[in-house]
Amino acid sequence: xxxxxxxxxxxxxxxxxxxxxxxxxxxxxxxxxxxxxxxxxxxxxxxxxxxxxxxxxxxxxxxxxxxxxxxxxxxxxxxxxxxxxxxxxxxxxxxxxxxxxxxxxxxxxxxxxxxxxxxxxxxxxxxxxxxxxxxxxxxxxxxxxxxxxxxxxxxxxxxxxxxxxxxxxxxxxxxxxxxxxxxxxxxxxxxxxxxxxxxxxxxxxxxxxxxxxxx
Amino acid sequence: xxxxxxxxxxxxxxxxxxxxxxxxxxxxxxxxxxxxxxxxxxxxxxxxxxxxxxxxxxxxxxxxxxxxxxxxxxxxxxxxxxxxxxxxxxxxxxxxxxxxxxxxxxxxxxxxxxxxxxxxxxxxxxxxxxxxxxxxx
Amino acid sequence: xxxxxxxxxxxxxxxxxxxxxxxxxxxxxxxxxxxxxxxxxxxxxxxxxxxxxxxxxxxxxxxxxxxxxxxxxxxxxxxxxxxxxxxxxxxxxxxxxxxxxxxxxxxxxxxxxxxxxxxxxxxxxxxxxxxxxxxxxxxxxxxxxxxxxxxxxxxxxxxxxxxxxxxxxxxxxxxxxxxxxxxxxxxxxxxxxxxxxxxxxxxxxxxxxxxxxxxxxxxxxxxxxxxxxxxxxxxxxxxxxxxxxxxxxxxxxxxxxxxxxxxxxxxxxxxxxxxxxxxxxxxxxxxxxxxxxxxxxxxxxxxxxxxxxxxxxxxxxxxxxxxxxxxxxxxxxxxxxxxxxxxxxxxxxxxxxxxxxxxxxxxxxxxxxxxxxxxxxxxxxxxxxxxxxxxxxxxxxxxxxxxxxxxxxxxxxxxxxxxxxxxxxxxxxxxxxxxxxxxxxxxxxxxxxxxxxxxxxxxxxxxxxxxxxxxxxxxxxxxxxxxxxxxxxxxxxxxxxxxxxxxxxxxxxxxxxxxxxxxxxxxxxxxxxxxxxxxxx
Numbered sequence: 089x090x091x092x093x094x095x096x097x098x099x100x101x102x103x104x105x106x107x108x109x110x111x112x113x114x115x116x117x118x119x120x121x122x123x124x125x126x127x128x129x130x131x132x133x134x135x136x137x138x139x140x141x142x143x144x145x146x147x148x149x150x151x152x153x154x155x156x157x158x159x160x161x162x163x164x165x166x167x168x169x170x171x172x173x174x175x176x177x178x179x180x181x182x183x184x185x186x187x188x189x190x191x192x193x194x195x196x197x198x199x200x201x202x203x204x205x206x207x208x209x210x211x212x213x214x215x216x217x218x219x220x221x222x223x224x225x226x227x228x229x230x231x232x233x234x235x236x237x238x239x240x241x242x243x244x245x246x247x248x249x250x251x252x253x254x255x256x257x258x259x260x261x262x263x264x265x266x267x268x269x270x271x272x273x274x275x276x277x278x279x280x281x282x283x284x285x286x287x288x289x290x291x292x293x294x295x296x297x298x299x300x301x302x303x
Numbered sequence: 304x305x306x307x308x309x310x311x312x313x314x315x316x317x318x319x320x321x322x323x324x325x326x327x328x329x330x331x332x333x334x335x336x337x338x339x340x341x342x343x344x345x346x347x348x349x350x351x352x353x354x355x356x357x358x359x360x361x362x363x364x365x366x367x368x369x370x371x372x373x374x375x376x377x378x379x380x381x382x383x384x385x386x387x388x389x390x391x392x393x394x395x396x397x398x399x400x401x402x403x404x405x406x407x408x409x410x411x412x413x414x415x416x417x418x419x420x421x422x423x424x425x426x427x428x429x430x431x432x433x434x435x436x437x438x439x440x
Numbered sequence: 441x442x443x444x445x446x447x448x449x450x451x452x453x454x455x456x457x458x459x460x461x462x463x464x465x466x467x468x469x470x471x472x473x474x475x476x477x478x479x480x481x482x483x484x485x486x487x488x489x490x491x492x493x494x495x496x497x498x499x500x501x502x503x504x505x506x507x508x509x510x511x512x513x514x515x516x517x518x519x520x521x522x523x524x525x526x527x528x529x530x531x532x533x534x535x536x537x538x539x540x541x542x543x544x545x546x547x548x549x550x551x552x553x554x555x556x557x558x559x560x561x562x563x564x565x566x567x568x569x570x571x572x573x574x575x576x577x578x579x580x581x582x583x584x585x586x587x588x589x590x591x592x593x594x595x596x597x598x599x600x601x602x603x604x605x606x607x608x609x610x611x612x613x614x615x616x617x618x619x620x621x622x623x624x625x626x627x628x629x630x631x632x633x634x635x636x637x638x639x640x641x642x643x644x645x646x647x648x649x650x651x652x653x654x655x656x657x658x659x660x661x662x663x664x665x666x667x668x669x670x671x672x673x674x675x676x677x678x679x680x681x682x683x684x685x686x687x688x689x690x691x692x693x694x695x696x697x698x699x700x701x702x703x704x705x706x707x708x709x710x711x712x713x714x715x716x717x718x719x720x721x722x723x724x725x726x727x728x729x730x731x732x733x734x735x736x737x738x739x740x741x742x743x744x745x746x747x748x749x750x751x752x753x754x755x756x757x758x759x760x761x762x763x764x765x766x767x768x769x770x771x772x773x774x775x776x777x778x779x780x781x782x783x784x785x786x787x788x789x790x791x792x793x794x795x796x797x798x799x800x801x802x803x804x805x806x807x808x809x810x811x812x813x814x815x816x817x818x819x820x821x822x823x824x825x826x827x828x829x830x831x832x833x834x835x836x837x838x839x840x841x842x843x844x845x846x847x848x849x850x851x852x853x854x855x856x857x858x859x860x861x862x863x864x865x866x867x868x869x870x871x872x873x874x875x876x877x878x879x880x881x882x883x884x885x886x887x888x889x890x891x892x893x894x895x896x897x898x899x900x901x902x903x904x905x906x907x908x909x910x911x912x913x914x915x916x917x918x919x920x921x922x923x924x925x926x927x928x929x930x931x932x933x934x935x936x937x938x939x940x941x942x943x944x945x946x947x948x949x950x951x952x953x954x955x956x957x958x959x960x961x962x963x964x965x966x967x968x969x970x971x972x973x974x975x976x977x
Contacts, residue, residue, distance in 0.1 A: 108622055129656075137679070167329075382649070
């Protein structure tokens with residue numbers, strides 16, 4: 089009953105109504121996602137070119153990636169996309185408790201992703217499969233095998249930084265949800281965080297086959 | 304306030320839709336892993352990217368609500384993909400054909416051009432196969 | 441007079457009061473003024489380096505500096521002018537101020553993001569300028585590999601500065617797109633928007649699409665320098681030409697970030713100062729979008745001599761010819777607007793007319809360079825230097841100055857001296873052409889760009905160009921003087937000193953913090969001089 093008021097408490101002075109404010113936020117966030125796609129895009133360009141120039145080396149190098157761990161991480165991120173979408177849905181239905189639970193699960197899954205990546209990275213560092221001039225591993229056939237690992241570390245590294253950023257933002261959303269700041273009248277910040285998180289998932293959906301499933 | 308009013312205001316999707324999409328995404332993940340063990344040569348990449356694109360479409364349309372929101376957001380998203388594709392394709396016009404540049408041999412530009420004329424016919428006549436540096440001060 | 445006095449007292453300039461209120465402002469008008477201070481400082485700093493370059497080139501051989509310092513001079517000149525002045529320039533300093541007013545809005549969509557954009561600009565500038573004391577980069581503003589990955593100069597601080605500045609540009613772009621889509625006053629349909637808004641919109645599209653690629657490019661360059669990644673290093677299986685693809689994918693659209701807002705200003709001014717409806721409104725609007733989109737297809741025309749494949753070179757050359765068409769449409773429409781118009785030669789109009797002449801020369805010479813076979817000879821010569829100064833300075837800077845003189849009474853409530861402003865315009869026009877026209881000739885005669893030394897046969901033209909630069913510099917100093925003078929002693933301005941029809945002229949000069957007392961009702965188009973009788977006041 090108290091939720092039937094219009095959320096003028098959240099309406100900024102330069103907007104005429106809540107709908108205009110929400111649709112502005114959404115457009116702004118989609119434009120930001122566009123910039124993220126172009127940012128990662130540069131690395132996809134580098135990947136395309138170097139894989140085309142070194143198809144066999146890429147295949148040989150990728151054999152040292154653990155497909156099981158990659159698959160696990162893919163499932164983890166897809167699940168976290170599902171849980172964050174459901175968290176927003178809960179807020180739409182004014183179910184703040186469930187929203188908080190689902191946000192928590194999302195964050196936990198994101199942390200699992202990072203832990204798996206930590207094990208993968210440690211293993212590579214241990215073997216000397218490092219980017220650029222630090223590469224020392226001998227077991228990959230083909231010229232310039234460090235190229236594969238340079239691109240691998242740059243792309244998964246940039247992706248990982250975005251996961252960390254996402255964990256930070258979603259944690260802040262969780263805190264605010266627990267404090268009751270969001271409701272079915274106003275949940276825009278969480279919705280925006282959800283969009284960002286889905287993009288992080290989208291990028292991984294492409295990174296996974298490109299690095300782990302080179303036939 | 305009733306849940307149905309919220310649904311009208313914010314277009315809430317049914318729970319089973321989200322769960323179904325999630326399930327399909329996970330199934331497709333296993334499919335793409337399984338297919339990678341069958342060797343189709345160059346087609347492996349095509350198939351893997353196709354499956355990834357299907358997964359991405361599902362995430363974008365349903366989890367990110369592109370199917371239900373203003374078309375403007377869809378245009379923004381597709382615009383990003385389009386310009387990324389241009390970046391990749393146009394760059395590869397160069398990188399895929401780079402070797403061709405080694406097939407090119409130097410030839411005279413025009414057989415009867417003045418610069419190859421041996422008799423002195425003005426400032427710019429020079430010997431055929433060497434260009435003298437300008438020694439005037 | 442008393443009403444204009446109180447306009448100043450009630451204006452955004454004086455409300456709220458205090459330095460803190462300026463540094464934490466969310467008012468788009470104040471943020472525009474903050475940017476104006478920043479970019480003006482950058483322009484004069486970049487100009488200072490330009491004067492040193494031209495001084496050194498007066499005669500062959502070292503005069504006031506050695507060759508390594510010379511390389512640093514042109515790098516600093518280019519990087520400061522492009523990243524700190526021209527790219528942010530019109531959108532940040534003029535667009536921020538004018539856009540919400542033209543839309544009938546109270547502010548931009550994201551005022552806090554707007555303030556963040558300004559602070560990011562300042563921080564980026566600090567990193568870039570730090571390189572002045574840490575050993576300025578000597579790579580040229582284009583940072584080509586492999587030299588940029590190996591040189592001992594301060595490449596990282598300059599590229600980190602540019603990287604940070606990129607975020608400022610992206611945030612402004614996002615803000616403007618959302619503002620234009622969502623915050624138009626009721627009745628303000630797309631085809632009733634002033635053409636300056638269309639120009640800003642097309643620019644913002646480029647900003648969001650292209651700038652992230654600059655980000656990743658500079659990040660890769662920094663990673664290469666710091667960690668030897670090897671992506672651009674042939675010894676490690678990398679490709680130095682790949683850097684050029686990455687760099688120009690942003691930097692070519694970037695030149696349209698520079699020119700499109702300027703073209704928007706010219707559309708406004710030609711119509712106002714011909715007191716006539718703009719010819720071909722929709723063609724100009726669509727051509728702005730056309731330029732924005734096609735600009736992404738031509739970047740390889742900067743790389744014709746780099747070793748890129750023949751097929752790529754041919755495709756890029758062909759597409760480059762396409763991108764000249766929308767610009768040509770605009771020039772034609774501007775001229776047709778003036779035909780049978782009632783032309784007033786106020787200072788903004790003098791600069792707009794200068795733009796028409798100089799941008800046409802710059803644009804046409806761009807087409808010469810787009811022809812693959814011609815470019816083989818002209819690439820890296822002074823012809824290119826002349827071309828881009830004609831479009832960037834004869835184009836964008838003239839348009840910026842035109843817009844500044846047009847909106848100056850609105851922004852500050854003051855008028856500047858007619859005599860000194862026209863004198864400065866004459867000095868700048870003459871000085872600019874004296875400096876740069878001869879550089880076309882230098883280029884076709886074989887003088888390479890970025891060269892510290894040259895053969896005696898080029899000395900006369902170089903000397904002429906240098907003297908031209910002194911006239912040009914004098915013009916700018918005169919301009920700075922009378923503009924600052926006007927802030928303290930200028931006659932007060934009424935709401936509509938030029939008799940224009942766009943919404944910003946319905947507010948007092950300067951406007952109050954909240955822009956409009958009531959949301960404006962849109963009853964006529966922005967150029968309906970045939971329907972509405974509007975006077976200067």
